[in-house]
Amino acid sequence: MRNEFPTPEAMAEFKRLSRLLLGDGVVAGNMFGAESLKFDGRAIACLSGDAMAFKLGRGAPEHEAALAVDGAELFDPSGMGRPFKDWVSVPASALGNWEGLAKAALLAAE
Structure with a gap:
C-alpha cells in the first residue's frame, strides 16, 4: 500500500x-485532493x-516508458480499480525520472 502522505523527499x-x-x-495547485501541476487550467501531474x-x-x-519504470502503474486516484488510462503513477523510488516525465507531460498538454 502506498503511503498516503508524501515523503519529505517527494x-x-x-x-x-x-x-x-x-x-x-x-x-x-490542487487537484484530485493532492498537490498538482497545471498548465492552461488542466492538471498535468x-x-x-x-x-x-x-x-x-x-x-x-x-x-509506455513511464509504465516500464519499476513500481509504476496506471494512476487510480479513487483507489477503486478505475485508473486513468492517460496517467502513470511513478513511485518516489524513481524520483530521478520525475523531471523528464513532468516535461513530457507539459509537452503533451501543449
Whole structure:
C-alpha cells in the first residue's frame, strides 16, 4: 500500500519541479485532493502519497516508458480499480525520472 502522505523527499522534488516549470506556464495547485501541476487550467501531474502521477497520453512513447519504470502503474486516484488510462503513477523510488516525465507531460498538454 502506498503511503498516503508524501515523503519529505517527494514533496521537495514536487516543489523543485514547480519552480523549474513555472516559466513554462505551469502553476502549482490542487487537484484530485493532492498537490498538482497545471498548465492552461488542466492538471498535468500530481503528487499522490509518495508517488507522482503524470498525464502522458495513452499510447505515447513516454507513457509506455513511464509504465516500464519499476513500481509504476496506471494512476487510480479513487483507489477503486478505475485508473486513468492517460496517467502513470511513478513511485518516489524513481524520483530521478520525475523531471523528464513532468516535461513530457507539459509537452503533451501543449
